[in-house]
Amino acid sequence: MDGPQAGEARSNGGQEEVPKSRPLENSTPTFLVDTFYLGVGLLERYGWLILIGLVILVFLWSKLKPYWKELQNKWERQQEIANFDPIKAARQQESMENARRRLQEKQDAKAAKFMEDQKLAIILLTADETRRKEKIEDWDRHQEGKGYRTKRYKSPEDSEQSSPSSKPKKPKKPLRKSDYSPLSGGGSGFSYRPPRRGAGGGG
Numbered sequence: 001m002d003g004p005q006a007g008e009a010r011s012n013g014g015q016e017e018v019p020k021s022r023p024l025e026n027s028t029p030t031f032l033v034d035t036f037y038l039g040v041g042l043l044e045r046y047g048w049l050i051l052i053g054l055v056i057l058v059f060l061w062s063k064l065k066p067y068w069k070e071l072q073n074k075w076e077r078q079q080e081i082a083n084f085d086p087i088k089a090a091r092q093q094e095s096m097e098n099a100r101r102r103l104q105e106k107q108d109a110k111a112a113k114f115m116e117d118q119k120l121a122i123i124l125l126t127a128d129e130t131r132r133k134e135k136i137e138d139w140d141r142h143q144e145g146k147g148y149r150t151k152r153y154k155s156p157e158d159s160e161q162s163s164p165s166s167k168p169k170k171p172k173k174p175l176r177k178s179d180y181s182p183l184s185g186g187g188s189g190f191s192y193r194p195p196r197r198g199a200g201g202g203g
Helices: 005-012 028-083 086-144 155-164
Strands: none
Touching: none
């Protein structure tokens, strides 16, 4: 090497300088930038036309939506008819009927139990009310000096215990008949008769 470059190489100890690399940067893809500017340009030129077109599309969709739903339901029904299995449908219907019947039986049992409980509660309330009224009447009679009533409310157990004593007694059979006389004997039997006094013996 000759000249100033040779002098610089010698001054750097015989090493060549390496150019520094630039830091990496994320650059936006070109097609995205082009698409963005294209959309902005279309909106600037045809914005009102695009807006009117969207309004028309929304209006048409609101009018055609019921027909589209009807066509969709019709197609689903046709698919169900094509895939209909009578045996499977009968089994499903039978299982539904059994489930409904079991549910109805449970409801009937609950209703019957509720009615029985209501009847029992009414009976108990009536008995309590009767006893309460009798106690009040007895107390009123006692206050008036009439004494307590002899007839009081008795429980079913007391009535059952007292029922045998209230039965009428059977009349006892007499040991002998009323027309029987020990001297005369029975009506058809033999009776005692004294011997006749006959004539005196000869001699």
